[in-house]
């Protein structure tokens with residue numbers, strides 16, 4: 001890159017950053033920004049939950065977010081078959097459900113998404129392929145509304161996006177925040193069950209201290225690190 005084009009690129013980047021800083025102070029402006037740039041919001045914080053849920057949709061981007069690919073590889077490497085799995089954040093790619101079907105003894109996976117478009121994609125995948133639904137169910141729901149009474153016991157729980165999506169202004173509509181969500185999922189782990197986190201998440205900074213505290217208090221202990229993932233047991 002020439003000095004000239006480097007200067008232009010860094011000017012453009014800093015201009016875009018300045019625009020975003022102003023725009024993202026107001027949900028209305030933030031929504032307008034996403035409409036005008038034909039882009040999809042990645043977090044609900046700037047645009048509000050309704051807009052996020054209606055318009056967000058996450059395609060597979062392992063270079064930015066390798067957690068689902070690593071999770072699938074981890075299941076294969078550890079020969080985790082025929083188990084009951086909870087998965088936070090399916091993405092529109094639904095790779096976990098699609099790859100799981102290829103295992104000789106597929107796992108029973110319950111995934112969750114807060115995105116209308118990701119859920120619609122799940123529905124159309126199930127219509128195209130009647131076998132998918134047999135081992136892969138996807139709830140369209142806010143994970144923070146789940147309760148122990150509404151869930152079965154699990155052998156594996158992935159909470160990769162912990163810390164990313166909780167909004168304090170939504171507290172009246174949900175049962176949990178990030179910390180109580182972890183406690184609830186720990187209560188749903190079968191003996192020997194594993195709970196997986198993704199420290200590369202943008203939300204990890206908000207929850208890392210709490211996870212360390214759980215470990216320090218002996219509520220969980222780390223049993224493995226697999227690529228981008230941390231694996232704990234009770």
Ligand SMILES: C[S@@+](CC[C@H](N)C(=O)[O-])C[C@H]1O[C@@H](n2cnc3c(N)ncnc32)[C@H](O)[C@@H]1O
Nearest residue numbers: 058065068089090091112113114115142143165
């Ligand atoms: C950044 S995407 C990542 C998707 C996938 N795990 C991946 O890494 O490719 C975040 C995922 O979390 C889901 N999500 C966001 N907020 C949620 C919430 N409150 N409850 C349930 N799922 C939520 C989104 O719908 C989306 O599937």
